[in-house]
Amino acid sequence: MFVEKIKTEGLAHLSWLIGDGTEAAVIDPRRDCAVYAEMAHRRGCRITHIFETHRNEDLVSGAPDLAAITGARVHHGPDDKLDVTYAETVREGDHFTFGGLTLCVMETPGHTDDSLSFAIYDKAFGENAVGVFTGDTLFVGDVGRTDFYPDRARNVAGDLFDSLQKICALGDQAIIYPAHGAGSVCGNNMADRDFNTIGYERQTNPMLRMNDRDAFIDTKLIEHHDQPPYFRLMEEINLEGGPRLEEPTVPPAFGPKAWQDAAGDATILDVRGVAAYLGAHLPGAIALPDDMIPAFAGWFLDPLDAILLVANDADQASCASRHLARIGFDGVKGFLTPSITGWAAMSGAFQSMPVVDVPEVARRLDEAPDDWTLLDVRGKDELAEERIDGAQHIYVGEIAEKMRELDPQRRYTVMCKSGARSTIAASMLRRQDFKQVDVFMGSMSAWKAAGYPVHS
Incomplete structure (x- = not known):
């Protein structure tokens, strides 16, 4: 028997290849799915089954593509309101055998109505479950969010409690294999470990305790989770499957002339680091460092957008394109690796973004100029813990929607925790002709390090 983890950085998505002998199965494959067939080949196995723990909200499922590659059957949980057209429905008690490994289906609703967990048994090691794939029902350090059914909020939170008891009944020895790790938008308090035992979780996970x-239901009802607009797109795609993804995802390189011809109405994403963007960038470009694409691209982009990338090199452009494809944005037309000095020498337009430090922000707050606003773009949970008096709050993900509430004639200093998210938000403002915008570098971290007061 073997269990192999495939971790998708950025999304903090965990999928699993399991098997024994010559047969294998995949749990929750990602969209760029060739990796699973390659891993199975190295094991001398063929993939015969694909299991989904639920219909994903935060990424495009790779199940239909992987089924096309391998001929495997896809299995999904029951839901009277959903019809996952590429999958067969499995239910509580269904079981599948791979050599000496048996996988048993458990219905564990709560996070979603169709949520499943899969207990695994190895006949060479007794009758107890050796592990369980918990999807988004149980994580290491946290449990699944239950905010997708607001009209049934109390009922689905109760369903999750009951599902967790069912999982725990497998025994303390069973290893938990979740669908996400720390950094995922699917939970708030996940530990930076990708698996654990039920026994240790029972001791350390506050929600399992x-x-x-x-009381569990009441706690779930007061949680806050952001729901990026692209979640709805993922739910739609994951009913019928997205367009076939061509791998590897390498966009074409453009020279300056081809770039200018292609730009038109395209959305320009500058996927270089924050410092590079602040120093010099192309007009109208949105700052979105490649490692932040999974968290924030879905707030700003439309699935029909034509996208051009500004990147340090081809590898970074390919990485950014792959991040975008995993969440359903296939419109990358090409990339540019500009030398800003060379670009300027060819009369190419460029801009920079001014930055300010702690003393300057403190001075402005003290003088309280009538035409200036400190704009805090951190999340609501962060704001509840600590804030700077006098700051206005708009979450970075909502800046595109809510900037209409702002006066473009005012001056804005944008802050977050360190300066990265504030650079994204500032670039969005500049793109909409907010001309007097700067970034508070260091932001809340620098403010506290300098000894200035914060309030809760």
């Missing part, structure tokens, strides 16, 4: 069902 809650034995009172009503």
Whole structure:
């Protein structure tokens, strides 16, 4: 028997290849799915089954593509309101055998109505479950979010409590294999470990330690989770499967002339680091460092957008294109690797973004100029913990929608925790002709390090 993890950085998505003998299965494959067939080939196995723990909201499922590559059957959980056209429905108690390994289906609703977990048994090691693939029901350090059914909020939170009890009944020895790790938008408090035992989770996971069902429900009801607009796109795509993804995802390189011809109405994403963007960037470009694409691209982009990338090199452009494809944005037309000095020498337009430090922000707050606003773009949970008096709040993901509430004639200093998210938000403002915008570098971290007061 073997269990292999495939981790997708950025999304913090975990998928799994399992098997024994010559047969294998995949749990929750990502869209760029050739990796699973390659891993199975190295193991001397063929993939015969693909299992989905639920219909994903945060990424495009690779199940239909992987099925086309391997001929494997896809299995999904029951839901009277959903019809996942590329999958067969499995239910509680269904089981599948791969050599000496048996996989048993468990219905574990709560995060979504169709959520499944899969207990695995190895006949060479007794009758107890050796592990369980928990999807988004149970994570290491946290449990699944239950905010996708607001009209049934209390009921689905109760469903999750019951599902967790079912999983725990497998025994403390069973290893938990979740669908996400730390950094995922699917939970708030995940530990920076990708697997654990049920026994250790029972001791350390605050939500598993809650034995009172009503208290558990009340706790879930007051949680806050962001829902980027692209979640709806993922839910739609993952009913019928997205367009076949061609791998590897390498966009064409453009020279300056081809770039200018292609730009038109395209959305320009500058996927270089924050410092590079601040120093010099192309007019109208959105700052979105490649490692931040999974968290924030879905807030700003439309699936029909034509996208051009500004990148340090071809590898970075390919990485950015792959991140975008995993969340359903296939419109990357090409990339440019500009030498800004060379670009300027060819009369190419460029801009820079001014930055300010702690003393300057403190001075402005003290003088309280009538035409200036400190704009805090951190999340609501962060804001509840600590804030700077006098700052206005708009979450970075909502800046495109809510900037209409702002006066473009005012001066804005944008802050977050360190300066990265504030650079993204500032670039969005500049793109919409907010001309007096700068970035508070260091932001809240620098403010506290300098000893200035914060409030909760």
